[in-house]
Amino acid sequence: MTIKKRSRVTSLAAGRPPTARKPKSISRKATKALINAHHVLEKKKAQAIAKGDRAAEAAIESEIDALGGIEKYQLASLQGQRLDRGGDSSRVLMEWINPMDPTALYSKETRLKMLEVGALSTKNACSASGVFDVERIDLNSQSDGIIQQDFMKRPLPNDDSERFDIISLSLVLNFVPDALGRGAMLLRTLDFLKQPSMQYSSGLRNFFPSLFMVLPAPCVTNSRYMNESHLESIMNALGYMKVQSKITQRLVYYLWVRESGVQLPLKTFRKTELRSGRSRNNFTVVLPGSSG
Template sequence: MPAQKNRPNKSLAQGRPPGVQKPKSISRKNTKALINSLHLLEKKKAQAKAKGDKAAEAAADGEIAALGGIEKYQQASLQGQRNDRGGDSSRVLMEWLKPILSTSGLPAAGSLRMLEVGALSTTNICSQSGFFDMERIDLNSQSQGILQQDFMQRQLPTNDAERFDIISLSLVLNFVPDAQVRGNMLLRTLEFLKEPVKDSATALRDFFPSLFFVLPKPCVSNSRYMTEEHLESIMNSLGYTKAQSKMTQRVVYYLWTKSRPLTQTTFKKAELLAGPSRNNFSIVLRGPSDEGHTDT
């Protein structure tokens, strides 16, 4: 698939900060509060930058620094992957895939390629499963086995050998502070996935190539601009079909298969649900004829 035009691949550096090793223990309550606070401040900073308000941008930077900045966020992110906090999100992915992969007759261990965007660990459950040849990237890797790289700046593959059977975007998209860049990021995943193989084993065809996609539950359950139905419409326009989903008290997990041609309908930031307590999470997707402008 050729690269899309008029969609600047902005850096994700102003969004989700990546992980570090060996964090000090942080309570569950403090972990949630810290992540939420830093997320809101990063969004405030991005909005100020978009408006050219240098004073507001500097003020947001100061508040982020006062909370401990990226280092504290990194600690909180890794604390959330501890087994006593529910474990890493790939546990759910493997609950879905292991029964299929175990009986698929794959010729060798690691014969499926996975790209994990925003990787925090090289020892999560999907890495240890033996089914995948893993490639891990993050904005500011501090661990061997995780390449320091911005997905939006990653060189596009030139052949199928450079593409992947599955991409993981676990708690990544919600930390991108620009709604159109979120849409561009989802659109860009198509460039890195292999094309569907119609004559493959039925079980594998139903699950690959695919996108594993995790969001905080409030992004789809308590947003003015997003519902699960609206998200599914966006993903369907990109050519994805929902293969699996699971909603818990805090997060929602999806597995989307790349199964149909891209239609890329325009999805603007439009209020779907009213209410003063709702958040502003949204995804903007521009059609080929749309003028290049940004909704945040």
């Protein structure tokens, strides 16, 4: 008697978004190569759009699709958040603020609001801390707890009830394909942060309102047009002051506290060579300045 093979049963998880499934492991080398390839292609795509070259734009879009699209990029980014790959970047933020006065930090009456731009997970350290009410947005949401939204097109807040105590830009600024767009993103963070004021208790005033920023380390340590002091000058011109920083082989972490308004007239920051050498990358931030 012939025994029929059982047909494979498809699990419920098969129909869920990619982040609901257990991610297939990607090697560190493959993860880095995939992320770098996406960054290069997105930059070329932005250049094609700026030139109005529809044929080039379509060709580049096909290359991005061939790599797996934004979904594969997000999978690589999530893979990079595994503990054995350096882990969740928001753990660094929590290490910085945990020594603060716990009475102020965990107060239900003064619950701190966070806007996480480019969110990939609803279970990171900030979400689990009990410190923040977190609103998460991403261009391509992979979870029910993340709103699909472009930060640059997010409606401006009407009042302080719609503003935030802290904004997280973890591995977001480097994904913006052009330097002028990065400057515009940093300027836009000011629209969504609360104003520096005496409303914060003494236990919170040194850390909020603030911007948590994470970048690949080479953006600052090996760029032809960017270094630590240049980045700090740009942030200072926007009214930010660096209160915490950490540099590892892979990433740089910053906590910038908003201490004042934009310095007017806003200083112009152009694409200027700061380091020479063929091995340098071209990451930078451009601010067009103002006439006052």
